[in-house]
Structures are given as C-alpha cells and as structure tokens.
Amino acid sequence: MKQLTLRTGKPGVHNHFKEEPMSKIKGAKAIVQCLVEEGVDTIFGFPGGVILDLYDELMDSPIKNLLVRHEQGAVHAADGYARASGKVGVALLTSGPGATNGVTGIATAYMDSIPMVVLTGQVPRALIGNDAFQEVDIVGITRPCTKHNYLVSNPDDLVPVLREAFYLASSGRPGPVLVDMPKDVMASLVAYPEKTEIKMQTYQPTVEPHPGQVAKACKAMLKAKRPVLYVGGGVILSNSSKELTELAEKTQIPVTMTLMGLGAFPGTNPLSMGMLGMHGSYAANMMVAKSDLLIAVGARFDDRITGRLDTFAQEAEIIHIDIDPTSISKNVKVDIPLVADCKNALLAINAWLDSSAEFDKAAFAEKHKVWIEQVQEWNAKHPLSYQDEGEIIKPQYVIETINRLTGGDAIITTEVGQNQMWTAQFYKFNQPRQLLTSGGLGTMGYGLPAAIGAKIAFPDKTVIDIAGDGSIQMNIQELATAKQYGAAVKVAILNNGYLGMVRQWQELFYDKRYSGTPMEVTPDFVELAKAYGAVGLRARTKSEVEAVIKEALAINDKVVIMDFVIKREECVFPMIPAGRSTTEMLLA
C-alpha cells in the first residue's frame, strides 16, 4: 500500500497552498516567521541535537524562548499559558527522549481540550526508520493523544502544515497538535507562501446551532419545573461565561459546574451550587438527581460526574450543548442535542427567550421559586464544611484563608489529589481561566509548571499552585525555571506526608491498609526553597496560617513556597464512591 511508505510529494491537504514561483527561505527561519505570524510571543522548550537550527534562529527573534528543566514542564507550562490566556500554547522539544518526556503533558492537554502546538525535532529524513540515535516515532506515540499530528516530510509542506496546526489547535473543540520536523527539513530551503484563510475539506466543525434545536431547547426550558444548568470546561474554552451567566440569571436556573467548568459562572453567585460529581456538593448532586431538565453546556458526562450511569438524572430530560458531536449521547442518552460552539448556542438561546412572548423573567422566577428553595434547603442541610480541630491545620481552612486574602482573585493552579479537590470546593472562583487544573488526565506534577506558564502570561497577577507534598515533587525542578525568568509564583503545599487521596481510598475501601501511600521521606521544603533561590515559609499551627499567607502575598519578586503541615489523615467529603449513584454520598 503505497500511502504507508515514507514519501515526499504533496498529497492534497493544502488547498490553501498556491503553486507559484516564490523565493525560498531556510526551514528554521520559516518556522520562526510562521510563529510570529501566528501571534506567538512565548515558547517553552528544551533543546537537543536535531533542533539546533531552530534554536539558533530563535535567538534573533522577538519570541521569548524559555528553557524549562524537564520537557514535561515545557508542555505543562505551555498548557498553563494557554488556559490562562486563551491563546495557543507552544512547546518545543527535541527528538527521542525529549519528545517522549513531553507525552504526559500532551495527553493532559488533550483530555482537557487545550489549544496547543507542540513542535518536535526529528532525525533527518534519510535516517527515519533506522533506529537512529534519538529517533522515536513520536507521531505514532502521540496519535491517540493529539487532536492531529504531522510528520513534515516535504520541506515545502512545512509552512502550510504549521498554519494548519495552529488552526486545528484553536478551532472547533481545541486540542494539542504535534508537528514533527526532521532536522534536514529545518535546514533546507522551503517555500513561504502568503498566508490565506485556511479551509480544510475534511474539517469543518459545526459552530452555529441548528435553529430548530434551539427552539426545542428553549421550549423545554419554558416547561421545566426543576431545571439545572450543568456547566463544563467548554464554556471557558469558548469564552461564553457572560452569555451563560445571563441565561442563568434571567431564567433563575441553579448552576453546578464540573472541575473544568469552575469559574465559568461566579462561585459566589447565590445560584451557584459549586461543583458536582464525586466530590461535588450535596446540593449540586441532589439537584441533578431530582431535576426534570438538565441543561449540559460544554460538559461531557464524565464518569466522575455521573457515577452509576443507569441512575444518573433519571427524571430529567437532557439538553446537551457541545461542539463535539462524539460527546453527545456517548455515555448518557441526550434528548435535545445542540451541536455548536457554546457561545453561539447560548447567544441563540438568550435571543430566542428574549424575543419569545412566552418568556417572562418575573414569571420564570416565580415558576422556579419552589425549586430554588428546595436546592437551598439541601445546601443548608449539608453545606461544604469541615471540623475545626483547634491548632491542627485543616487543609480546608488553608484554602479558605488563601481565598479570603487574595480576594478570590488569584490565578490558582493545582496538583492532583486531595489538594485539588479541596481547592475546587473551598476557593470561590468568580472568573473563567482562574483555575488551571488537570481534570481529565489528573496529572500529578501539572500545577507548578502550569503556574509558571500562567505567570509568564500575566506577570502582574498573583499565581498560586496549591499542591500536595507528593505531586509537587513530580516537577519540582521547575522552581529553577521560575527563578530564571522571574516568574514569581507561589506554591502552597498541603503537607500531609501521604499520597493523601490514595490513602483516603485505602481508609474507606481497603480497611486502612496504607500500602505505598505514606511518604516517609520528603525534602524539607523550606530548605529546598532556599536551594532554588526562593523563599520558604512554614506553618505548623492554625494561628500561623494567616501570617504565612500574608507574608507570601507581600513578596512579589521571588518564588515563595509555603509548607502547611496539615492534619495527616483528613478526607475529602462529600464523596460518591466510584460506580455508585450520585445520591449515595458519603458525607463525613
């Protein structure tokens, strides 16, 4: 089969590629020019043999080229930069181990639909397939965890492919796109066609909602007595928080968000019941279980949300707004699908309601009054809470205090585990792009490099990685990157001496047999901070917590690590045990 052989030639992707004589420039130079044209101002990378031509070109370019300490850090930093700013993040890796080190970062971005372009160097074309030094089939390895990927085997495809990569990464359902570039391609002369609008025959995401479906959805809302808005990361990715908030407020429909959706609707708004799912609030899970109309916006019915599928939202008719048709009716049967960009869909719904004679704001408030009261009653019955234990530091208290002292206004990244869930529960996110966390893949080690990426994008913002003592050690080396580029992030370690979330499962489901979860040795994080040229602070008692956070917030020119020695065996509640119904919450 001839298509499987490695060939040059130009198969018909590039209908935007005009065949006319043009002057050629060196591949590496073309890449840089292309990146500038795409609006890239920052790259996170790590060099190696095959990518030196490109590194050389970058030296004279306006692009900031930041050297990380591990390629996973480069990809997470590009991801954090992308989540915080909404722009496409760019990571640059060398072939072989450089590329494979980046894979966890790529999979993390893929699961959360983050726009990103990962550029990898590859061995020269003549060596591909020969098990050459530092050769790895990174296109093969990342095929299932990228939105799309390319091996550029024809120099004249280089520029069109890069443009297509940025287009794919940022349009439709966003995602990481990898471009693998052989060393000799970057060294050859390549065509640099003029940039024209990209049209791809095989990729045309449906962004406009079907008017008939919009009407159906709105009519369902007119009828519903117990509606709920279930909001996911799609609302943040499509920048439609404003439209969503308008809809929720004018219809008086209570809102719950997934981990990825936090911040899409203000956490302090009385209609917000916070997060739903495995560690969601009692009220959020109850209202979904009892609703008669579930309006899913940019969320994908993940198993952490639905629990046992056959009992999920049994009484509800389901509207599902999503740009990705594969998300619809994948896990849960949807009654009214609306394939569209969330923003367009919400705009259309708002407009339909506004122009409908049947919709009246006051009447809706009246119609939902009993329901809202019921939801509030659930919330009052079992609010998110924790036991105060005197001078023992409770992790929830640390988050609450960070929330209070930052005015709820910081960019927060998290690691994975209990630290992540407590953050989701107790920090009240009022803005989109304020919480950066690895939701889909749950990647320990994400938070610190992502915080660096966010801080590079927003140097004037307070950026805090809320970390676990386990996770922070997975990319701790990036403290040096932060120092080198003056990315004065803060790290708040909730130090329980355990892989806490795993220990929690062992406590609840394995008879407290703590196999492989106690961390008997951890570095002294205060001393470690010093070693990296950062400031290290520690709180051992509750009364020290506030002072430590205040001191950390007052330091703007240095990385600060706060080590909070917390209650060792604290659990995250509520909790729906995996595979159980969402109403079967363990509350304490």
Add this chain to the structure above:
Amino acid sequence: MKHTLSVLLRNKPGALSRVTGLFSGRGFNIESLCVAETLDPQVSCLTLVTRGNEQIIEQIMKQLHKLIDVIKVSDISEGEYVEREMVLIRMKAEAGTRAEVLRVIDIFRGKVVDVSPTSYTVEITGSESKVRAVIDILRPIGIKEIIRTGTVAMARAPKK
C-alpha cells in the same frame, strides 16, 4: 448487529493507523477491513465491517468522522448495497479428491488459478456468506490454507 461502513480517507502516511488505532483504543471491533486507492489517487476507500448496537455504531461513525484525515463515512448497510469478498483456497488435490474439488468449485463458479502435483489453488468471489459456505463444504475434502480479502461493498445505484 453487523454493519458495513465505507470510509473515504485522505491517502496520507499514517491515515490508516489513525482508523485502526481508533478501533483498538476505544474497544470497537473490526471484523474485516479492506483498503485501496479510489479513482482519485489522493483518496483511499476503506470498507470496514464491524458489530455493535445502534449507540456503538453511532459513536464509531462520529469518531471516524472526527479524524482529520477522514473525508466521509457512510453506513452502507443501512440501505441496499452489494458486497463481495474474494478467497484463495489451497486444496489438497490427490487422486481421490481432485474431481470432487473441481465439482464444488464449479457449483460456486470459482476457478482454479494454480496447480501443483498435490494441490489446487482456487479463487472464489461472492458475498461473505457464500464465501463461508464454500469453505464449509471444502473443509472436509481437505483445505491446506486460505486467504480472504475481507468484504468490499458499494451502495446500490439509485434506480432512477
């Protein structure tokens, strides 16, 4: 339920592995798969036979469609269609069985394409069920080896 999907694919390196990777990665099954170039050398056509309930087939179609290299996906088993498979069968052909082999081949309108002192290689084309029927009948006579192509299928041309 068995479904026969026809997929038009950009003829690019790695495009086929995106399709097969999708099936293995998501736990869908492939009963047979047949690929070759179309009239346009930049496009391949892939005929894929799979099984699943309505919801699974819908997922498969949507997931295939989502692949950037896929141009078009159709479930041709939804309408009327023609399907053909070819099989090459190497039969033991000894003095006692030669005539029997030839007789069966003849009934199924197959032909002998290679002969050796101890074997006949025969070619038979037909629907998947015909191919299975031939194999079942020839098996007791003595099959040495078979190679099947998998099904290719085409929707019926509109009547008007």
